[in-house]
Amino acid sequence: MTRSSEIVDTAAQAAEMSMPPLFVVEEVRRFLDGHALGRGALEVRRIGEGQSNVTFRVLREGADLVLRRGPRPPLPKSTHDMLREARVQQALATQGFPVPRIRAVCEDEGLLGVPFYVMEHIEGDVITDELPLRFVEADADRRRLSSSLVETLVQLHDIDVGDPSVSALGRPEGYLERQVRRFAGLWPVNTRREIPLVEELSRWLWENLPPTQRHAVIHGDYRMGNVMYAPSETPSEAGEVLAVLDWEMATLGDPLADLGYLTATYAQPGESSTVLELTSVTRMEGFHSRAELVEAYAQNSDLQLDALPWYQTMALWKAAIFCEAMYTRWLNGERPGDTFAEQLEEGVPQLLERAREHSAQMPRGLKIKETQI
Structure with missing residues (x-):
């Protein structure tokens, strides 16, 4: 995968950058493996035009997912709360409201610098x-x-x-x-x-x-x-x-x-x-x-x-x-x-x-x- 300011392969590469990347492939791969979400290598690309939070489509064998995270720190207080955003959608899903299915939530900021969550990709x-x-x-x-x-x-x-x-x-x-x-x-x-x-x-x-x-x-x-x-x-x-x-x-x-x-x-x-x-x-x-x-x-x-x-x-x-x-x-x-x-x-x-x-x-x-x- 091509190294860029947004997506890098390894945590070692991320550590060498003056500005932290938005997506570290090896960290996300381990996270997905731990939640039994697909197998093998990741194909990653940024999607959407959000001016606040950042969204990536993640493809691998057996899984078509979307990862959503906040922008690079420092973050304004009480904004970009991915954990709460995931909880909202999980609650609305119980009410039959049309929201994406949340598959996993990461509270550990050590992986990408901020919390994130993963949901199923929807074709629409x-x-x-x-x-x-x-x-x-x-x-x-x-x-x-x-x-x-x-x-x-x-x-x-x-x-x-x-x-x-x-x-x-x-x-x-x-x-x-x-x-x-x-x-x-x-x-x-x-x-x-x-x-x-x-x-x-x-x-x-x-x-x-x-x-x-x-x-x-x-x-x-x-x-x-x-x-x-x-x-x-x-x-x-x-x-x-x-x-x-x-x-x-x-x-x-x-x-x-x-x-x-x-x-x-x-x-x-x-x-x-x-x-x-x-x-x-x-x-x-x-x-x-x-x-x-x-x-x-x-x-x-x-x-x-x-x-x-x-x-x-x-x-x-x-x-x-x-x-x-x-x-x-x-x-x-x-x-x-x-x-x-x-x-x-x-x-x-x-x-x-x-x-x-x-x-x-x-x-x-x-x-x-x-x-x-």
Whole structure:
């Protein structure tokens, strides 16, 4: 196997590098052997376009697997928790929700520098900026992709959070307050510049905090690019969701946080793009508009959606603060060659401006919960 900055054959090779690799073949091979996951040599390649965690496909005799790990240390506090991400998927699997099957979890940071987990590879389509040629070429099929995206979100939010396998995933009470407080506190420690709009939106979010109508499992990064669809050439099967991916930010909380994020980051014709437009294909004719996504959710949920602009504002405000941390790490030389992080000099202010646009859509006179900082 060719040695690179990401994948090396041996721990000895890794020790010689100034920057640690992301995948050490001999270490992973021993780990898989210990869990009886296939036999023989490994064929490894990086997959996906994640800007946070890193994913590799691992092939060997008798096994087709995916290994998921965090980025190189140092890691921001309470992020990139692969052990928790694996637990979330294991819990959701008991509820019949479509997630990949977790095969093994490694808590030992000595192997790759961070914990990781291994799941079964699923053959399907993750749709971002291109539509697979082999299916969903008709407008009706594109609409089915949009519809199943919303239906799966409703299914997630309908999971019983009182079930013991699910209730251990988080403390839903006070979720919105904690999110606003936490991210407001993250900004000053993760930035090297002044952007007054961050504090302006922080105050607005506190002053307009809506009541949580009920608790649910929330994904935290729910979008089309984190959904795997079944590859099908028959219109009747187009759009079937095989699995929802990337559970790093999942917890228990307010389900409208997911809907706010999905709709705030959803690409549609006539709007300028942002750095968070990770599924530009939805600008094509036939996909739901943002308003149609909201309508589809409302038809299948008992939640009131009048305060959705608040959740959309929070989604982009949080994303801007999270992206600022990535930008600062890039400035510090901790993310060399990261072209996404380089874009964030202008990308973060653009996200904040889009967040302010959503805040302006909040209905006047809407009854809200009185909250003090």
